[in-house]
Amino acid sequence: MSRSRRGRPVHGWVILDKPLGLTSTQCVGKVRRLTDAAKAGHGGTLDPLASGILPIALGEATKTVAWAMGAGKTYRFTVRWGEATATDDAEGAVTCTSPVRPDRAAILAMLPGFEGEILQTPPAYSALKVEGRRAYDMARAGDMPDLAPRPIRIDRLALLDMPDADHAVFEVDCGKGAYVRALARDFGQALGSCGHVTALRRTRVGRFDESRAFSLDSLAELCQKDAAHAYLLPVETALDDIPALVVTGPQAERLRHGQPIRIALAGPGLPPEGQLLVKADGRAVGLAERIADEIRPLRLFNL
Known part of the structure; x- marks a missing residue:
């Protein structure tokens, strides 16, 4: 006989302000235990050395x-200018150094070249798979993965501060x-120096931002009060950009049973195709x- 799934049928999004030192998976486990949710997952990994917005989906x-x-x-x-590391962050060993410290003018002149659609080679220490193996497992074993450049999109880059010559x-x-x-x-290389990340915080994922985020401590306090309305966002919050x-x-019942429905092709409020x-x-x-x-069901919610 199979074991029944533990937890309650909790449905919605919790926006966690992830602390430093925890993996995204560890955070999901903590939120699941606090909310007693039967099912949980996250909407985008953050490294242990990163903090900030980690959307966690329940039910x-x-x-x-x-x-x-x-x-x-x-x-x-x-x-941090002048030092490159194996992991491209403060966790890895220093692999090369440079005496060059770029000034503000050089940095500002460099940034436009990284905006728009660009090619980026992922870090060797990443979760990407190469022939079935994680890149970071290969790198840790001394077998550096050969990762091909991939197209990415950079919508905006801004220099916020230069607290000293090194940062x-x-x-x-x-x-x-x-x-x-x-x-x-790549910034370091473009500026004739080298560099790595010493601090990283994610402040937004889609519509989820810091104004909606809770720390683990504040979430624990709300869960003790069973104040679900205070921390739980509706299931469809992640779909704000999709036409409704x-x-x-x-008609809803037909869709829930996997059957298509038909709509009029004239009149106000006609949604786009897709x-x-x-x-x-x-x-x-x-x-x-x-x-x-015709409206065809794709993925239905059991709410």
């Missing part, structure tokens, strides 16, 4: 994780797959696809 919200992971992100990070603080808005550690490495379609109760968030009676029904006058 049916796990069905929308892919949209959170694909959303734009904002990071604030500090680069500069930046902010970046970027798309899925961009590595901030690789940016620091409101249907009737009978993926839609379907709602009925003020609640999310699930994701569907519109093709001409």
Whole structure:
């Protein structure tokens, strides 16, 4: 006989302000235990040496994780000039040094070259797979992976501060797959020096930002009070950028049973073709696809 899944049917998003020193997986486990949720996952990994926004999906919200992971992100990070490391952050051994310390003018002149669609070689110490093996496992074993450059999107780069000659603080808005550690490495090389990340904080994932985030301590206090409304965002929050379609109760039932429905091709409020968030009676029904006058169910929520 199979064991029943432990936990309650808790559905929605918790936006955690991840502390330093914990992995994303450890944070998911802590939030799951605090909320007693039967199912949990996260919407984008943060390294242990990084802090900030870690969206955690509970219950049916796990069905929308892919949209959170694909959303734009904002990071604030500090680069240490004159030293490159094996991991491109402060955790790795120093691999080379340089006496060059770029000035403000040189940094500002460099930044536009990294904006837009660019090619970026991921760090050797990353979770990417090479012939079935994690790149960081290969690197730790002394077998440095050969990672090909990948296209990424950088929407905005800003120099925020230069506290001293050795350090500069930046902010970046970027798309899925961009590595901030690789940016620091490439900044150093572009400026005739070398560099690595010494501090990294994610301040935004899509619509999730610091204004909606809770620390583990504050979340624990709210959970003790059973104040779910204070920390839980609706399942569909990660889908804010997807057009919505409101249907009737009978239409929602047809979709829940895997059957398509038809809509009029004339009149106000006609949604575009493609993926839609379907709602009925003020609640999310699930994701569907519109093709001409037909709405086909894709992924439905059991709420």
